[in-house]
Amino acid sequence: MTETSNSIAAIRGQFLDFTDVIDSPSELEKMLRHFEDGLLLLRNGHIEWFGAWEEGKSKIPENCSIQHYPDKLIVPGFVDTHIHYPQAEIVGAYGEQLLEWLDNYAFPAEKQYKDKEYAAKMADFFIDQLLRNGTTTAMVFCTVHPESVEALFSAAEKRSMRIIAGKVMMDRNAPDYLLDTPESSYNESKKLIEKWHKRGRLLYAITPRFAPTSTAEQLEMAGKLKSEFPDTYVQTHLSENHDEVEWVKELFPEQENYLDVYHHHGLTGSRSIFAHCIHLEEKEWDCLHKTDSAIAFCPTSNLFLGSGLFKLDHAWDKRVKVGMATDIGGGTSFNMLQTSGEAYKVMQLQKQKFSAYEAFYLATLGGAKTLSLDHLIGNFNIGKEADFVVLDPVATTLQEKRLEKSKNVADSLFSLIILGDDRSIFHTWVNAERVYKREKNE
Amino acid sequence: MTETSNSIAAIRGQFLDFTDVIDSPSELEKMLRHFEDGLLLLRNGHIEWFGAWEEGKSKIPENCSIQHYPDKLIVPGFVDTHIHYPQAEIVGAYGEQLLEWLDNYAFPAEKQYKDKEYAAKMADFFIDQLLRNGTTTAMVFCTVHPESVEALFSAAEKRSMRIIAGKVMMDRNAPDYLLDTPESSYNESKKLIEKWHKRGRLLYAITPRFAPTSTAEQLEMAGKLKSEFPDTYVQTHLSENHDEVEWVKELFPEQENYLDVYHHHGLTGSRSIFAHCIHLEEKEWDCLHKTDSAIAFCPTSNLFLGSGLFKLDHAWDKRVKVGMATDIGGGTSFNMLQTSGEAYKVMQLQKQKFSAYEAFYLATLGGAKTLSLDHLIGNFNIGKEADFVVLDPVATTLQEKRLEKSKNVADSLFSLIILGDDRSIFHTWVNAERVYKREKNE
Numbered sequence: 032m033t034e035t036s037n038s039i040a041a042i043r044g045q046f047l048d049f050t051d052v053i054d055s056p057s058e059l060e061k062m063l064r065h066f067e068d069g070l071l072l073l074r075n076g077h078i079e080w081f082g083a084w085e086e087g088k089s090k091i092p093e094n095c096s097i098q099h100y101p102d103k104l105i106v107p108g109f110v111d112t113h114i115h116y117p118q119a120e121i122v123g124a125y126g127e128q129l130l131e132w133l134d135n136y137a138f139p140a141e142k143q144y145k146d147k148e149y150a151a152k153m154a155d156f157f158i159d160q161l162l163r164n165g166t167t168t169a170m171v172f173c174t175v176h177p178e179s180v181e182a183l184f185s186a187a188e189k190r191s192m193r194i195i196a197g198k199v200m201m202d203r204n205a206p207d208y209l210l211d212t213p214e215s216s217y218n219e220s221k222k223l224i225e226k227w228h229k230r231g232r233l234l235y236a237i238t239p240r241f242a243p244t245s246t247a248e249q250l251e252m253a254g255k256l257k258s259e260f261p262d263t264y265v266q267t268h269l270s271e272n273h274d275e276v277e278w279v280k281e282l283f284p285e286q287e288n289y290l291d292v293y294h295h296h297g298l299t300g301s302r303s304i305f306a307h308c309i310h311l312e313e314k315e316w317d318c319l320h321k322t323d324s325a326i327a328f329c330p331t332s333n334l335f336l337g338s339g340l341f342k343l344d345h346a347w348d349k350r351v352k353v354g355m356a357t358d359i360g361g362g363t364s365f366n367m368l369q370t371s372g373e374a375y376k377v378m379q380l381q382k383q384k385f386s387a388y389e390a391f392y393l394a395t396l397g398g399a400k401t402l403s404l405d406h407l408i409g410n411f412n413i414g415k416e417a418d419f420v421v422l423d424p425v426a427t428t429l430q431e432k433r434l435e436k437s438k439n440v441a442d443s444l445f446s447l448i449i450l451g452d453d454r455s456i457f458h459t460w461v462n463a464e465r466v467y468k469r470e471k472n473e
Numbered sequence: 474m475t476e477t478s479n480s481i482a483a484i485r486g487q488f489l490d491f492t493d494v495i496d497s498p499s500e501l502e503k504m505l506r507h508f509e510d511g512l513l514l515l516r517n518g519h520i521e522w523f524g525a526w527e528e529g530k531s532k533i534p535e536n537c538s539i540q541h542y543p544d545k546l547i548v549p550g551f552v553d554t555h556i557h558y559p560q561a562e563i564v565g566a567y568g569e570q571l572l573e574w575l576d577n578y579a580f581p582a583e584k585q586y587k588d589k590e591y592a593a594k595m596a597d598f599f600i601d602q603l604l605r606n607g608t609t610t611a612m613v614f615c616t617v618h619p620e621s622v623e624a625l626f627s628a629a630e631k632r633s634m635r636i637i638a639g640k641v642m643m644d645r646n647a648p649d650y651l652l653d654t655p656e657s658s659y660n661e662s663k664k665l666i667e668k669w670h671k672r673g674r675l676l677y678a679i680t681p682r683f684a685p686t687s688t689a690e691q692l693e694m695a696g697k698l699k700s701e702f703p704d705t706y707v708q709t710h711l712s713e714n715h716d717e718v719e720w721v722k723e724l725f726p727e728q729e730n731y732l733d734v735y736h737h738h739g740l741t742g743s744r745s746i747f748a749h750c751i752h753l754e755e756k757e758w759d760c761l762h763k764t765d766s767a768i769a770f771c772p773t774s775n776l777f778l779g780s781g782l783f784k785l786d787h788a789w790d791k792r793v794k795v796g797m798a799t800d801i802g803g804g805t806s807f808n809m810l811q812t813s814g815e816a817y818k819v820m821q822l823q824k825q826k827f828s829a830y831e832a833f834y835l836a837t838l839g840g841a842k843t844l845s846l847d848h849l850i851g852n853f854n855i856g857k858e859a860d861f862v863v864l865d866p867v868a869t870t871l872q873e874k875r876l877e878k879s880k881n882v883a884d885s886l887f888s889l890i891i892l893g894d895d896r897s898i899f900h901t902w903v904n905a906e907r908v909y910k911r912e913k914n915e
Contacts, residue, residue, distance in 0.1 A: 337821030
């Protein structure tokens, strides 16, 4: 771990979190913890005490200033389980579904990240966007260039953020200027792992883009890396789009299904996160469950790229871990509140319920569990790392009117996910330091 | 017409509109009019001259101050073809599809509008929300109470807005406290028509809520009103949700289909606007076309209530007029940019294209055509009423970054609908007066 500041801090306000991970949304209310007037004591980047203000106020050390947030709502920092930092600049690019969108927008944008200075500038921009949206942990795709990974980790380290990221491995079916080879991708990834994995709060993810852009030889190298560094992560894409699924079947006729391409190369497991998973076969669900692999649910991109509707209810039934993800730039917002609103629509179109509690769970402790980080982040349990976000429930006049009619906490939370945006993020704290402050509201 | 101000004004900036109505999206580029540096001259609430700055600057009268908007984009005021003002306060209500949502949220909220003072307060709030989102014309559902209509028209008249609205007619299948009778609904509507229809810029719409909440006797009275006041409008709902469609078939077994219930009672025609139309039968499409009736496309509510996906491409094929609509509170945003972004998703899920030009057309001139107001509003043609909106393309840091990468006007417009919100609305002008000014940005 990096040295965390030796400071102490006391935070007073309304708090909401979930005390433990769940196997079914029916357990959400049991795990809900809500203090109308609560206290959070921070020391050395960690949570030292958490509870009701009346119970805790005597524990506040002398000379410790108290940051009081009346009329706000404090929740654990948001966890974004799938996002591409080099795509921030092409958010809202027009008109295509997945494969054409990659060719026309994503690949040309990624070309620029070979340039160290450009990558550094964009990494700073990206981290700033995360923080202004209350996201304190993210699992991030960089580009094929090691420079892009160096830039991102450096930017995250400056803010002491817990970030998981990796260099894209891609040796075919992309423009030449973005291709590596099985050997170079192995060597470059290994070097990055040795330099960055578990440095401070940073973690490395082995990152084959997706099966169509890697040869079997490259996937084999990815599996070799994973076996040599078993506590690293794996992140990739799985079953986002029908054409993609068909393509994978053509490219890997010897594998039983799309997921099997990864599984065969040792890339499933409890630290493997598969983005999308919209069109899975039942056997793929079973494999995800058995290998304790996880899914990044990207609702905005489901809709914006017209990929389809993720079966969240089925994931619960199959006991497969799911985290929420923005998928910038297939998604169009960095904001986890807006992303949750999109998840609600994805579920409504399937005639399924999706409560605000479920949204906040998935965006905090559920996301942490997905990333096998629930022992470190995701709620206010004592000893956890102090990442949290101070939400303003009335950032707009419409929210103000709506909140007058709010019946209970669940209703207020739901308004936040439907009407909220970056203006709802009042302050963001990372590692017990305030790293973002909303400058003006509307 | 009301007295419009005898003032003159000159507006300079970047302008974009469509010169004429179209029958197919393929004609959009032909009708597109774009001045990087344009001039709009206003007199007495109307457009006196419009064109390139260099060509027009000598026409500016002496003593006429020039409002210059560098780095902005000026478009005709947005037209919202379907919205419920008493539902502004229940935007983002949780968890239900149409019929349950009505019972649990919409009906209880509407009860309050019997109170004149409450209705007046909320009408002001509603009009303010329209203007802060750049909407200058809307077709509005009030409640069953004449007081609600009085309040809305009064609020709109204060701002000289072109608003179409009417009292809901509803004599069954709703709580007692919201029911009228065939006779009372006829009498009250008639009185409101005589007082408000064509008073200044205001217009009246005969407003049976939807077939399930009106008896055949009430629909007959609605038809009688329409025949007695043929230049009034009709607004109602049609084929939003599968359960609703089934219900209508049970309630009106003698009619061939849902639309036929309205058609049979003389409620179709060139000033009839049907909201939703998601699950239409082919015969209903034919009837809409033959009667020159129009559709209000409500994409946010399609998704938020999980109603289904409107077939916009089919509407073009069948030559049925379509306008864009927020459908507050089944929709969750007053903003036409965000609504257009939702329309894009609805189309993507159907593997259909939806360009920014099409979005801006539907939200301006297409909406005006839908409401048979295209001779008065919808673009910058000389003689038209001067309603327009000054957009800020870079209201957020993300938009700023995105715009650096923009390739052309279409791309910039698309970014606006995907990343824009109320902050994108810099100023709103109605009837040649500035009626809204963004106070702060982020």
